[in-house]
Amino acid sequence: MSAAARRFGAYDLTVLLDGIFEAPKTVLSHAAGEDATRRLVDSWPGDKISIDVNCYLLTGPNGVTLIDAGTGDHWGPMLGKARAALAAAGVRPEQVDRVLLTHLHGDHALGLLDGDRAWLPRAEILIPERDLAFYGDPAVAETFPPARRGNFKTAADLARAYAGRVRTIAPGPVEGLPDIEAVPLPGHTPGQSGYRIGEGRDSLLIWADAIHLGDPQIEDPEVGLTYDLDPAQAVQSRRVLLEEAARHGWLVTGSHVSRTGRIEAGAGDRGWRFVED
């Protein structure tokens, strides 16, 4: 999908590329166990994974909506470009009415913060209810080692910076936003939500981080990244997502998979395949 707006339901959608995220290929994992993980890592071309980081601008009923907000200036110079992309699309921060977060990870939510202040002066922040319940709970944070509490800090910083403007979002039709449905995709985080925009075959499902890598995970949903908090549940969500997308013929894309296409049943023992559209 190019940076030009494309229409889904009542909305014009523009992809805002925040940048490229890279990690050593040892973040790859396979649900079948250690041997399968080793084979996957050994056969991976190159020594790293390299994925796009996207967020989205929607203009339509009830004004300007973002889905996620990128990294802001929190993750270094290869990222944080979504703000310039938003400006290039002709939208100023004070014009943004609301942000639908897919989940409370830094590459999706930290862009909402300028230091520890709100980047968007008016916007409401809608967070999947199960993610806010999890990352907003200091008692849950205590169960993580200190080095892995960043997402809990993000939740607390957002609650402070956007005091009175944070709302939770439940699965199903999103109130006040016709043609947008929140689609639960738990596993990567407890409350991760995709968003489906539009109706029927013409709708676009943004699957957030249910699939990070594209083809390798579409062909084999047991392929994952160590960033999935509950790997077994993440596999299950991928299977349901691929099955539903294939059955309904929806268009699909992802926070880290910039291509837009449809899902079809794969040949032989392949799970599914991606057909660009």
Ligand SMILES: [Zn+2]
């Ligand atoms: Zn992500």
